[in-house]
Amino acid sequence: MPTTLITTPTFARHSTRPWQILEEAGAGPLRPSGDVALSPGELLKYAPEADALIVGMDAITAEVMDAAPRLRVIAKHGVGVDTIDVGAARARGIPVVCAPGSNSHAVAEYTFGLLLSAARSLAASHVAVAAGGWPKLFGPQLRGKTLGIVGFGRIGRLLAGYAHAFGMELLAHDPYVPQAGIRAHGAEPAALDTLLARADAVSLHTPPDPSGTPLLDRARLAAMKQGAILVNAARGGLVDEHALADLLGSGHLGAAALDAFSTEPLPADHPLREAPRTLLTSHMAACTPEANQAMGAMVADDVVRVLAGNEPLHQAR
Structure with a gap:
C-alpha cells in the first residue's frame, strides 16, 4: 500500500474530506508530527517511506527526492512551488502538483x-x-x-x-x-x-x-x-x-x-x-477554513490520481 507523507501541520485542519480522499484510495497518510512542520532532518528520516509527499513551506531538494526512492508525486499544500526543486523532480519523472486558486x-x-x-x-x-x-x-x-x-x-x-x-x-x-x-x-x-x-x-x-x-x-x-x-x-x-x-x-x-x-x-x-x-503576522494569509478545505481536497485528489497511474489535474510547470 502506498504511503503519503504529510509534512505541513495545516493540512486538512478544517475538513475531514482530504483525509478521506487519501484513506479511501488506500494512500496510507502518515503525519509524524501534528502541530509543527518537520525539520529538514526529520524530513530526510521519513522520506524513504513516502510514495507521495504533501508539503507546506518545506525545502524539497534533490537530496530529499534521492532519499525517497519510492516517491511518485510531490504536492504543494498551497499555490507557490518555489520551495520545491521542480527541475530536479522533472528529471526524476516525479510530477509536482499544487492547488491553484484555492486560497x-x-x-x-x-x-x-x-x-x-x-x-x-x-x-x-x-x-x-x-x-x-x-x-x-x-x-x-x-x-x-x-x-x-x-x-x-x-x-x-x-x-x-x-x-x-x-x-x-x-x-x-x-x-x-x-x-x-x-x-x-x-x-x-x-x-x-x-x-x-x-x-x-x-x-x-x-x-x-x-x-x-x-x-x-x-x-x-x-x-x-x-x-x-x-x-x-x-x-x-x-x-x-x-x-x-x-x-x-x-x-x-x-x-x-x-x-x-x-x-x-x-x-x-x-x-x-x-x-x-x-x-x-505569521504567514497566515491563506488560513481560512474555506481555503484550507479547498487546498487539501485539490492536492489529495491529484495525489490519488498520480498514484493510480493517471495524469494530475493541477501540475506545476
Missing part, C-alpha cells in the same frame, strides 16, 4: 486588511488601548491614493477589485500579463520602477527570484515614494528586510505590513521586530 480570496482579503491596518495603525492602537492608553493615531485614508500591485495574477486582480471599491487608483506590474488584461481590471500597466516611484502603497504578489536576489533591494526600497506603505503577503525573499527596517527607521517609508519573511519563524534578533510603524 486566492483568502490571501487577497488578508492583504487588503494588512494595507488598511498599516495605513490606520490599527494594531498599534489596540496595543496602546489594551495597555491603558487612549491615543488618537492619524493615518492616511485610502480613497484617492495609488496602490501599486506587483504581480497581477488571481490574487493581484482580486486585490485590485477591493482597492477600486475603496476609491484607490491602481498601477500594476506583471511582465507575463498583457497590458490589455491589466487595463481590463481597472489598473494602469507600469514598469516596476515607475510603479515604485508613483505608488502610495505597494503590494507584492509574485514569486521570488530563484537566485535569492530580492526584488525590492535597498536601492528600489529607497526609490519608493516618501511615506509609502509596503505590504508583502507573498514570499519573504522578495524584500531586503534589513534595508526595509532601516528605511522605516529613517522615516522614508511610512509603514510596512508583512506576512512572509526570508526566515520563518522570525528570528528573535531580526531588525523588523524593532522597526517603527510595522505590522508583522
Whole structure:
C-alpha cells in the first residue's frame, strides 16, 4: 500500500474530506508530527517511506527526492512551488502538483486588511488601548491614493477589485500579463520602477527570484515614494528586510505590513521586530477554513490520481 507523507501541520485542519480522499484510495497518510512542520532532518528520516509527499513551506531538494526512492508525486499544500526543486523532480519523472486558486480570496482579503491596518495603525492602537492608553493615531485614508500591485495574477486582480471599491487608483506590474488584461481590471500597466516611484502603497504578489536576489533591494526600497506603505503577503525573499527596517527607521517609508519573511519563524534578533510603524503576522494569509478545505481536497485528489497511474489535474510547470 502506498504511503503519503504529510509534512505541513495545516493540512486538512478544517475538513475531514482530504483525509478521506487519501484513506479511501488506500494512500496510507502518515503525519509524524501534528502541530509543527518537520525539520529538514526529520524530513530526510521519513522520506524513504513516502510514495507521495504533501508539503507546506518545506525545502524539497534533490537530496530529499534521492532519499525517497519510492516517491511518485510531490504536492504543494498551497499555490507557490518555489520551495520545491521542480527541475530536479522533472528529471526524476516525479510530477509536482499544487492547488491553484484555492486560497486566492483568502490571501487577497488578508492583504487588503494588512494595507488598511498599516495605513490606520490599527494594531498599534489596540496595543496602546489594551495597555491603558487612549491615543488618537492619524493615518492616511485610502480613497484617492495609488496602490501599486506587483504581480497581477488571481490574487493581484482580486486585490485590485477591493482597492477600486475603496476609491484607490491602481498601477500594476506583471511582465507575463498583457497590458490589455491589466487595463481590463481597472489598473494602469507600469514598469516596476515607475510603479515604485508613483505608488502610495505597494503590494507584492509574485514569486521570488530563484537566485535569492530580492526584488525590492535597498536601492528600489529607497526609490519608493516618501511615506509609502509596503505590504508583502507573498514570499519573504522578495524584500531586503534589513534595508526595509532601516528605511522605516529613517522615516522614508511610512509603514510596512508583512506576512512572509526570508526566515520563518522570525528570528528573535531580526531588525523588523524593532522597526517603527510595522505590522508583522505569521504567514497566515491563506488560513481560512474555506481555503484550507479547498487546498487539501485539490492536492489529495491529484495525489490519488498520480498514484493510480493517471495524469494530475493541477501540475506545476
